[in-house]
Amino acid sequence: MSEFILSQLIGTIKPLNKESVEAADRHLNSLTKPPGSLGRLEAIARQMAGITGELAADLSKRAIIVMAADHGVCAEGVSAFPAEVTGQMVLNFLSGGAAVNVLARLAGAQVSCVDIGVNAQLEHPLLISRKVRSGTANMTQGPAMSREEALRAIAAGSRLVDELASAGYRMFGTGEMGIGNTTASAALCAVLAGMELDAAVGRGTGIDEDKRRHKVDVVRRAIAINKPDRADPLDVLAKVGGLEIAGLVGVILGAAANRCPVLIDGFISSAAALVAARLAPQALPYMLGSHLSDEQAHSGLLESIGIQPMIHLDMRLGEGTGVVLSFHFVDAAIAVMREMATFESAGISRE
Numbered sequence: 001m002s003e004f005i006l007s008q009l010i011g012t013i014k015p016l017n018k019e020s021v022e023a024a025d026r027h028l029n030s031l032t033k034p035p036g037s038l039g040r041l042e043a044i045a046r047q048m049a050g051i052t053g054e055l056a057a058d059l060s061k062r063a064i065i066v067m068a069a070d071h072g073v074c075a076e077g078v079s080a081f082p083a084e085v086t087g088q089m090v091l092n093f094l095s096g097g098a099a100v101n102v103l104a105r106l107a108g109a110q111v112s113c114v115d116i117g118v119n120a121q122l123e124h125p126l127l128i129s130r131k132v133r134s135g136t137a138n139m140t141q142g143p144a145m146s147r148e149e150a151l152r153a154i155a156a157g158s159r160l161v162d163e164l165a166s167a168g169y170r171m172f173g174t175g176e177m178g179i180g181n182t183t184a185s186a187a188l189c190a191v192l193a194g195m196e197l198d199a200a201v202g203r204g205t206g207i208d209e210d211k212r213r214h215k216v217d218v219v220r221r222a223i224a225i226n227k228p229d230r231a232d233p234l235d236v237l238a239k240v241g242g243l244e245i246a247g248l249v250g251v252i253l254g255a256a257a258n259r260c261p262v263l264i265d266g267f268i269s270s271a272a273a274l275v276a277a278r279l280a281p282q283a284l285p286y287m288l289g290s291h292l293s294d295e296q297a298h299s300g301l302l303e304s305i306g307i308q309p310m311i312h313l314d315m316r317l318g319e320g321t322g323v324v325l326s327f328h329f330v331d332a333a334i335a336v337m338r339e340m341a342t343f344e345s346a347g348i349s350r351e
């Protein structure tokens with residue numbers, strides 16, 4: 001993908017359908033409940049109407065896209081787990097045994113697992129192989145990847161959404177696997193959201209406080225050596241981001257371009273959403289927060305993007321686990337629109 005094609009993709013993202021939002025609002029107010037009493041479910045129903053142009057769209061074909069990649073910065077000792085876990089977990093996703101698979105089955109969601117940059121040769125009939133390179137470089141010594149590689153990963157994500165949308169998928173979610181990726185995400189938060197380093201860097205897979213302080217220093221060094229330009233989100237993504245994060249930027253922009261809702265998972269996925277929102281503010285109305293992660297910077301990150309989480313379950317796993325749980329709440333909002341009686345049909349007085 002060239003920068004020109006990225007700006008073309010961004011140019012195809014249209015505002016939400018205002019008439020459909022107004023029609024949804026009128027319908028919600030005609031249902032047998034005090035106005036607004038279903039709270040955020042009503043907001044979700046209105047947003048879905050604006051995105052799809054339908055009052056109660058059939059969103060039963062949904063996919064969680066799990067982008068997997070490795071991080072050169074793992075050499076600095078920033079995670080509680082070894083880098084090989086990334087590839088090993090990809091095989092676990094493909095055989096259906098990871099947390100995201102279990103929760104996706106409950107929500108009727110397909111798990112599409114993409115190797116966008118795993119540092120291992122993986123083979124499996126269900127694996128979607130889109131490797132841009134075998135892991136990023138160590139960002140404390142130079143850029144994590146080139147601008148061109150970041151663009152290729154974005155293109156892979158948006159093309160996959162195009163393919164799935166053509167096959168009838170109408171709702172997407174972001175998931176990821178990449179040991180070390182909370183370090184890259186913290187760097188993105190610090191640069192693009194202007195967060196203090198000590199606030200941006202959390203415990204990831206469960207490092208102790210000493211190791212977290214070391215991780216703060218690693219992120220400080222990565223930013224100092226690369227000098228990412230915060231006015232140029234692609235520069236920041238390439239220098240201190242990750243291949244799976246770039247792939248998810250493509251998924252988010254691709255979903256918006258296809259007029260499909262895209263649910264954003266935890267801390268890493270939200271870092272991708274931040275980059276996508278900075279690249280294309282018009283993509284924001286297509287995004288929905290899913291859960292609030294226990295990773296310390298997540299609430300500040302969501303605020304900086306301007307999206308709200310639906311659920312608070314103290315989870316801090318990633319993979320797309322918060323998204324697949326949140327699909328149930330989108331289903332609830334759509335069911336309300338489709339099935340609830342109106343004051344008129346049920347013969348209930350209003351005044």
Ligand SMILES: Cc1cc2ncn([C@H]3O[C@H](COP(=O)(O)O)[C@@H](O)[C@H]3O)c2cc1C
Pocket residue numbers: 078079080081085089176177178179180181182183203204205206317318319
């Ligand atoms: C077995 C296992 C399964 C996971 N699934 C998601 N993650 C999560 O942990 C990683 C980020 O944390 P850090 O930056 O501290 O390495 C990512 O791969 C993320 O998706 C996992 C981590 C492990 C160990």
Ligand SMILES: O=C(O)c1cccnc1
Pocket residue numbers: 182203204205265266267268269293294295298315316317318319
């Ligand atoms: O919120 C997340 O996505 C997250 C947090 C910690 C570790 N892995 C993922």
